[in-house]
Amino acid sequence: MELQLLNIPKAKENQFVKKGIESVEDLIRFFPRKYYDFREITLIQDAIPDEYQSIKGIVKEIKTKPNAVILKVEDSKASIIYVTFFHQSYIAQKFTINESYIFCGRVSVTYGYRKFVSMANPILYGPSSELNPGILPVYSKIKGMSDDYLKRCMNSAYSIVRSDEYLENSIIKKFDMIYFRKALQYIHFPKTTEEINEGKSRFLFDELFFFNLNLLQNENNQMKQSPFEIDKFELSKQLMGELPFELTEGQRNALRMISKKMKNKERVNALIQGDVGCGKTMVAIFSLLMAVENGYQGALMCPTSVLAKQHYEEITERFSSFGIKVAYLSGDMKVRERKKVVKAIKEGEVDIVVGTHAVLSKDVEFQSLALTIVDEEHRFGVKQRELLQLKASKGVHTISMSATPIPRSLALTIHGDSIDVMNIKSLPKGRKPVETTLITVEEDSYRRIYEEVKSGRQAYVVCPLVEESNSDMLKDVESVEEAFAKAKTYFEPKGIRVGMATGKMKQQDIDAELEKFANKEYDIFISTTIIEVGVNVPNATVILIKNAERFGLAQLHQLRGRVGRGSYQSYCLLLSDKATEMGRRKLETMCETTDGFLIAEKDLELRGTGDFIGTSQSGQDKYVMLMLGNTDLNESIRNEVKDILKNPIRTAFYKHLLKKEE
Known part of the structure; x- marks a missing residue:
């Protein structure tokens, strides 16, 4: 079903398409990446820092500043929270002194002379008599589209999409699952956490079921012998x-x-x-x-x-x-x-x-x-x-x-x-293992890069973000643009050339910049993880990975593989001063071994099973995590699929479905 059925402007259609959503069916399968549960009111004194919560209180004071409206709100225990709306001057007219309101959002708590509790730009707000907050689905951002607009489109999509059940009744009963349409309702419009879990369970089953069906069908269709005569070597x-x-x-x-x-x-x-x-x-x-x-x-x-x-x-x-x-x-x-x-x-x-x-x-x-x-x-x-x-x-x-x-x-x-x-498992002769070091002071990493470049070598600098973020959660994370500006200031006066590329650029422009680096037109190349695959520059001997704790272990190992491709000793510098316990274990593993097989096992151990609903994982990565976290279920599904493929009538039913979905 085409997106035009949603009766939305062409510009909004294009925003969906750029996100990979090309039909109503794609949209309804664009699952939330997480949920905020605002059903319970939290007392200000009990508020948990950096958690999303609902606060109820009386507006005692309204201050209007050039770029912000600040409300002083008092709850039933006489505790105070300051609610700030940035760049929304009109918002002051929506509130009345001594009236009760509910505010839903991320609570911040700071300690100085006294405890200071605040909330910036609440996600939901309204009079206590009218607002009844529930569970709020949170979707990945679509550039140019507000969360409210996406929610309206999702409501429309749910009302018009074909939601015929595509599994046999016998399977639904055997595995104790809800029907497809009910699962869509529970995923996008849940009233309880139990509904969310039921919806996730159904779509987890679907992912594993169709993966195994495709895999085993293809295995059955593959020839074990080959018709090609290959005997000259x-x-x-x-x-x-x-x-x-x-x-x-x-x-x-x-x-x-x-x-x-x-x-x-x-x-x-x-x-x-x-x-x-x-x-x-x-x-x-x-x-x-x-x-x-x-x-x-x-x-x-x-x-x-x-x-x-x-x-x-x-x-x-x-x-x-x-x-x-x-x-x-x-x-x-x-x-x-x-x-x-x-x-x-x-x-x-x-x-x-x-x-x-x-x-x-x-x-x-x-x-x-x-x-x-x-x-x-x-x-x-x-x-x-x-x-x-x-x-x-x-x-x-x-x-x-x-x-x-x-x-x-x-x-x-x-x-x-x-x-x-x-x-x-063995490397060709002459290849030296990359030395990996955890660094907490950026100046130290710049000195190492300078030494390598002055010796005629080249360097990579990798950042997790493309541009500076306004998010509090990412306030200490350096972007490519920030790193590029900083590196130019530090290195260019020393005669060192700095290049940059990000995933926001056109592919041909990225390729052109990478070729310049390969041709030694740049000494230092700053980018996001776009260099993770497909760059072979034997002269590059050092890679600095900023905010290293934010990368997965397997991804860090892949990035490290950009250096050590020639006969020169190479170095991987992991810059991090804010790692969690899991983050520290990850970085320690990187420093202890260069064995990709050991790292793969450790990565699976550290990551756990994850949650596939709402993630952008695709291909092998997603199914690795699904199967590891649901080994018994996957085995049961695999056996069910084998039974289906032995039965021509059941096989025909699913073959028809797969052709239709493709």
Whole structure:
């Protein structure tokens, strides 16, 4: 159902679309990220600092200032709270002295000469006789749209959306769940915490059910054998002899397994895991060479154009003496250039295609695709990986690569029992482990960066925010823009060049800035986590991560992987002076080990199961957390799905549903 059915202006439609909400169905599945429970009135003397609470009291005084209206409010115990409305001068007219009101919002408590309790810009407020606050859903912000406007749209969407039940009655009864429409009501318009939990339970079931249904269906449809004749490996031997280094044992083991399966016409379905810099790319290069030498095409897909370009350049260089034709394909290519590449792929004039998700476009047809490789596979959804395989005849070999390791048992649960999990744990010779240090004084980190840059090296600085935030919760968190201004002031007088990029920029502008850094036009590069994947600058030897406590452990490890990619000693500086107990444990783990497999286990342990409702997690990350936190439920669902797939009538029912949803 189109968004036009909501009868909203085109500008508001565009705001939804930019958030990934393109239909009424998308909107109704845009779940709250949290809830504020304002049902109970809290006495001012009992107010908990920094919590969202309801306060009831009599307005004793109204002060109007140029940028604020301040109310002095007294409750039944004669305690005082000061309620401030910033930049809302009209608000003073809504209140009457000696009348009772309810204010719902975040309470702040400070201690000086006396205890001072305050609330700024209440979320809800009104006369005590009229306002009956309940549970308030809180959604992720949509740029340009107020919370009230979103709530009105959500009400409209709920009233018009089709909400037919898509699960069998037998399953709903067996797992003791509420129906779909009731779950939507409880998620978006709850009256009790019990309703919220019931709604979450239903959608948790749905997530796991459809994930397992897709996974097991695909496993059943996959061929165990491959039709491709791959039995010549002379070029692989030649390339091996030309390398200026020896492959590690982990790389050799992976290639032995891949070549053996290909030779025996067994379909390769492999997940190669290993830390950044362990040599996964070399395994990909040799695997592509095996396919091409035997007359077939290969494709390598990457999550970013920067990473795709780097792979394209490396593969082109490695194969320069073999006469192998390598093409690059991305969404930002010029139309004429793209058409030329697509035509060459279809006619078999291209042996290897390296690109972004543009490789999945409908107009891209391969003549004889035998091998697909997906780099940083956890960043692609299940559907995207399947689309790449569908471009080939059945039996295509598939290799996924990930620098975010997960335990083997979990990998089998996420990818299916038929996948071969290969772990590359050793680093190539000459690579030195990155030294990681926790720093509490920023000046110390700047001195280290200065020393490295004056030695001819380069540095990254990573911040959690793009721009300065007005939120009290983020008042001590430095943004990219603030860090950039500070770094320019400190470093530029010393002749050091500073560059910057953020996720708010267009992708081609980000890529251009990253290329400048790679070409040594900048000495220091400041950004958000956009550098987490797809940047290979061997000359960069130090990365400073500001407010490090705000990043996940796996994310910190990924960021650390941006340095230590050459032969120089490299350093990771974790700047943090306000870490919680969990934050300290996280940063200590980073300082103690560089083993991505240990870090992956620790990360899962520290993060716990989380709450998928209202989060922006996608792909592998979300399902890892769901399955870890609900192992028994997932196993029961998996068994139910297996029973469904054994029954043609039940299978047909869900196949029809899945096609409709896609």
